Amino acid sequence: MLLYGTSSWSERTWVGAFYPPGTKPGEMLTQYATRFSTVEADNTYYAIPSRKLVAGWEAKTPMGFVMSAKFPRSVVHAGTGEKPDATKLFDASETAKFLDVMSLLGPKCGPLVMQFPYFNQSAFRSLGEFLARLEPYLETLPKTFRYGVEVRNKAWLTPELTDSLRRHRVALVLLDLLYMPHPCDVELDLVTTDFSYVRLIGDRKATETAGGGKFDRIVVDRTERLKLWAEYLSNLGDKLPIYTYANNHYAGFGPDTARQLERLVEGLKLDR
Secondary structure (H helix, E strand, C coil): CEEEEEECCCCHHHECCCECCCCCHHHHHHHHCCCCCEEEECHHHCCCCCHHHHHHHHHHCCCCCEEEEECCHHHHCCCCCCCCCHHHCCCHHHHHHHHHHHHHHHHHEEEEEEECCCCCCCCCCCHHHHHHHHHHHHHHCCCCCCEEEECCCHHHCCHHHHHHHHHCCCEEEEEEECCCCCHHHCCCCCCCCCCEEEEEEECHHHHHHHHCCCCCCCCCCCHHHHHHHHHHHHHHCCCCCEEEEECHHHHCCHHHHHHHHHHHHHHHHHHC
16 A cells, blocks of 8 residues: 655645645645645654644544654754764653654554664764664654654665664665665665655755745656656555655655656556
8 A cells, every 4th residue: 555645734835836826824734635645744853743733733634644753853863953962862751742742643643753864973883883772762662653763874774774673663764865775776675564654855955956945846857766666666565555755855846746656656557
């Protein structure tokens, strides 16, 4: 089962291009849920949302809708500057607050993703050192949620990482990011639990430059890259649920990227 959506739903330049003209910010999620069945909440990375806000998300979406979300920066990045402070990762109090508010989504709560930054050797000298911190943290998390782990160190895509995530039944997030390899180019089984999670991120700087700060149209042709994803996902899609989210920075307009990928996957199914 393949589910397609976007990273966030609140982009103001989508009004007129994706949302009806005149759509107000408070109406966007309701409108979004008429077009897609899932979304990734990006704003949870920057701050833990209030209970009122999350309850509003639940009320504005229909039964069967799925909202995934990122763990807050205070848990997975730590520190307030650009460089992560490895000594402050995995704050137990912040984790508890985040999971408490996300529980208000009930069955609409999708996977919760730990988006880790690139860690240089001043943060962790090796993958093993990182896992020595991550694994005890994963063991503390309640089993009532599903979790994903995103790493941005390409050298960490090894059996040591995937075996660790399998033991904890946590998904390895599959990325399309400028400096990370495509899953097709990795000689490793990257599926680590009973679902998979894909984030199409792209090259932020190049896309922002091409789009002039607006995200209402495709400005970078990612067709060939999306064909690779379609082939990869179509081979997995009948085996497990796959949550796939397109960022505006991938090609300029997240909704169109998500739909293009869906069309490519469906086309492959018809050809088989």
